[in-house]
Amino acid sequence: MVEAGTTLPRVLILGYGRLGRAFCRRYHDAYQIRGIKRTASPVSPCESVLMPIQSEALRPHLAWADVIIFCPSSGSRGNTGRGDESGVADYRETYLGNMQFVLARLDGRPVRVILIGSTGVYPRQSGSWDEARPIVMDNDRQRVLWETEQALARSGAPYVILRCGGLYGEERDNFGWVRRRTELVSSELTDEPLALVHQDDVCGVIDAVIRRGAVNDIFNVRDDSALSRKRLFGRIAARAGIPIAHDGAPAATDRSIPNDKVKRRLGYRFSAQSILDYLEA
Numbered sequence: 001m002v003e004a005g006t007t008l009p010r011v012l013i014l015g016y017g018r019l020g021r022a023f024c025r026r027y028h029d030a031y032q033i034r035g036i037k038r039t040a041s042p043v044s045p046c047e048s049v050l051m052p053i054q055s056e057a058l059r060p061h062l063a064w065a066d067v068i069i070f071c072p073s074s075g076s077r078g079n080t081g082r083g084d085e086s087g088v089a090d091y092r093e094t095y096l097g098n099m100q101f102v103l104a105r106l107d108g109r110p111v112r113v114i115l116i117g118s119t120g121v122y123p124r125q126s127g128s129w130d131e132a133r134p135i136v137m138d139n140d141r142q143r144v145l146w147e148t149e150q151a152l153a154r155s156g157a158p159y160v161i162l163r164c165g166g167l168y169g170e171e172r173d174n175f176g177w178v179r180r181r182t183e184l185v186s187s188e189l190t191d192e193p194l195a196l197v198h199q200d201d202v203c204g205v206i207d208a209v210i211r212r213g214a215v216n217d218i219f220n221v222r223d224d225s226a227l228s229r230k231r232l233f234g235r236i237a238a239r240a241g242i243p244i245a246h247d248g249a250p251a252a253t254d255r256s257i258p259n260d261k262v263k264r265r266l267g268y269r270f271s272a273q274s275i276l277d278y279l280e281a
Contacts, residue, residue: 008032009210012065014053014102015072016041018171019116023069023203030207036061042171053098059105067210070152071116072098088140095148103155112158114209116202119165119195119220119257121145126254131163131218131261149218158215164202165195165222165257168275172199175279178236183243189234190250193226195257198272208266219262225274226256232275 009031013020016035024033024046033046036053051057053072062068072094099115122129123138137143152159168174178184205221208214230250237244262268273281 010034010064010066011069011210012036012061012067013069013071014098015070016044016048017071017073018169019071019167019199019202020069021046022170022199023206026200026203027207031067031210034061034064054101058102062102062105062111063107063109065111068102068111068113069116069206070099070102070113088144091141092144095144096151099148099151103151103157106155106157110158112160112210112215113152113155114206115149115152115159115161117149117161117163118145119163119222121149121163122255122257124253124255128256128258129220130258131220153216160209160214160216161218162202162205162209162221163218163257165197165220167197167199167202168278169199169272175233175236178233178240178242181237181242183245184233184237185245185247187248187250189230189244190253191228191230192253193228193256194232195220195222196225196227196275197222197270198275198278200272201270204271205262205266205268208268212266214266217265219266220257220259221262222257222259223270223272223274224259225276227275235276236279 011031011033013023013033013035016037020035021041021044024035024044027033028045035044035046035048036051036058037048038050038052040050041048049061121135121142123136123142125136125138135146137146149161152161201223202221205219234244
């Protein structure tokens with residue numbers, strides 16, 4: 001509970017989408033929350049303002065904030081799911097372009113910036129990819145994520161980077177793409193442990209970052225399930241009646257993304273439903 005007369009921390013969410021609304025639903029009594037987004041969204045208990053991030057009208061909102069949560073959606077600028085140069089350019093503008101715009105307008109204020117990044121910053125190489133391991137580049141989208149992190153880390157603003165696994169939860173597609181397939185192929189079903197996380201747990205980690213005053217740090221944010229592609233996608237396919245076509249054995253991999261640091265440094269315990277329990281429910 002917040003004592004009477006206490007000023008609540010002011011949190012500005014840039015890219016006020018599904019994650020932002022989830023954070024607002026959970027923590028609107030603990031913070032003053034304002035969201036910035038390009039299009040109208042479902043009703044939320046928090047204030048939202050319609051504008052692109054790259055607008056000079058953003059300045060008073062940046063001046064208002066004690067904490068900025070940076071989580072623009074790549075879907076906000078065209079079809080960034082494409083593999084062509086235009087798709088990568090849109091992706092770069094959404095993440096790196098927006099980040100550079102915001103940092104240039106903080107005017108030296110010590111506002112804390114929390115970047116909702118991705119475990120996609122890690123390469124598809126074997127081994128344990130903890131937060132301290134040097135990153136090797138192997139694709140353009142990974143490089144955009146890395147350059148966005150670097151722009152923030154080198155800006156002088158107090159920051160925290162959350163490298164989040166694949167999000168699931170309310171309002172999300174939750175692997176509907178598997179159900180829409182006419183078949184899966186056996187080579188896709190590897191034993192690689194997936195990095196997944198319920199968006200409510202991401203909200204909990206953000207809250208822990210703010211409350212504990214964490215700055216200038218990076219955390220992997222994934223739940224404890226570490227299900228393999230074979231187990232998760234195979235189970236979804238079986239329930240949906242989707243056949244698995246044999247096209248050879250999957251490539252062996254031992255790539256993993258540990259979440260020990262977020263538990264140790266922030267004392268966080270993942271408590272939301274596992275992906276299998278969530279999908280069953």
